[in-house]
Amino acid sequence: MKKLLMIALYTSSICAKTWLVFGGSTGWIGQMAITMLRKQGYDAISAQSRLQNRESVLHEIQTVKPNFILNAAGVTGRPNVDWCEDHRQETLRTNIIGALTLCDCAFLCDVPVINLGTGCIYSYDEQHQMLSDAGFKEEDEPNFAGSFYSYTKIMLDKMLQEYPNVLNLRLRMPISDDLNKRNFITKITRYQKVVNIPNSMSVLHDLLPLIPQMAERGLRGNLNFVNPGVIFHNEILALYKEYIDPTFVWQNFSIEEHDSILKAKRSNNELDASKLLGQFPQIPHIKKRSYLFLNGCGKMC
Template sequence: MILLLGGSGYVGAAFARALNERGMEVLAPSRQDMDAANRDQVAAIVAEVNPRFVINAIGYTGRPNIDSTEREKMRCLTENTVVPGILAEVLGERNIPWGHVSSGCIFQGTRPDGEPFTEEDAPNFPFGHPEASWYSRTKAMAEIMLRDHPNCLIWRLRIPFDEFDHPRNYLTKIMRYERLLEVTNTISQLQEFASVSVETLLRGLPGGTYNVTNPGAIRTSEVAEALRRAGLVQKEFVFFHDEAEFLSDSAHVRRASCQLSSAKLASLGLPLRPIHEALDWTLRNWKWAR
């Protein structure tokens, strides 16, 4: 039995598909079934199920975006930091392997040498950074707590997208935004992210941090043009002049834009497709929501 927390969310649903494709039995308790911020309830379900491993896809990114986390700091802190801390204690006591969905938002830009950040690099957009969003801070704090737990695999997700039209899908967001900010990012094809993450547990990879991102980097304008070429949108995209205008007109906190390396996973036999290849495949297989 696999215990999947946050299974009803955008990321959690991708994990459910990855597990179902492998014919694995999954228990995904709802919020009504279990309060993940209640240690006793978490411990009770873990004791009852005795899972082979646990996946934590619980997290709060804000609605409609991370700006709202600045107003909902307690919820953001609870779901992004407190919950994984509880899981680390409960699962550590039973030595149950588990994976936690983290984020690349704790980085900004590239390394000083221009190369993408690896798992060995210290975050440069962490809890104490004056420009970091509250969301970034809570994800950074969770990593600090979890890195000393040998049975925990930290999976860094970055700007998820897939072939399913969804409000949380990066491609859907790009199509709906009135104006765009030109930035360069590493991003994650969500189903690949979930599949590779599950494989890290199935193969018994050691605890630690893994950048689960598609190799390479891509600019916002490249994504917009790819959407136009695929016939998914006909409008002319309008861009902000710069980040200062974006922050002045449309956002309250600075966004993390960064490049991450997934070479560690590739070296372990779990490569992801290059970003442009993954994007092209996704657009060819696009499915509109009904």
């Protein structure tokens, strides 16, 4: 029995595929991804190179010889994306030069890359009105460059389409069970005033574990990486009050007031999740998921 166990352990260790994760040491989503990959039996290695350092990236890929690369590295700005307005070269260096460098090096080494992009490149318009169920599809032309951050992500979204080794996952307003300050729920509970708009959101607990299957299935191109449907910000806050903090109160304000206190505009939209559901029909609607999330004092079911 002991011998069988040893053989099983030995076999699984020599068979485990390797992921090289950029943003895996310090990034909010990158660290979660490392934990998830290890839970699923993969070797997950946190990359040490800065994305824009081509020689270093190439050397690391050639040394680690990963089966897959996850790019969870990016500049999002601190305390928020307004930072990118005044740090344009730093933002370009990572979000465009860096991400392209990584994907290009991986292309030369024949390694697939799953890139964490964003769906904050669209804004409701005539053809995609709020609550109309007409979400933006992967092939729709981006129409929101109201922030420099989104502008860089649009450029990258387009350029990555030229790389046959890349799957670009468009995340939106990620929600998790850790109440981390980067979690969208935590963010809106800390704002003095909140706009009340329906939006597509990504419940990381549902979506991150699908990444290995996406890689194994060889998915490529752009993919909206959100739970189906939309939820109003006030609905999230009401659930937060009901299940997490009964003393919580909040105030709303209009988009015009909201825009007047920020350097850059923010994107609000619904992304069409049908391409993702075609691969993973089990992904729950965002309203159902938010309820489950908050009805458990921050513990995902």
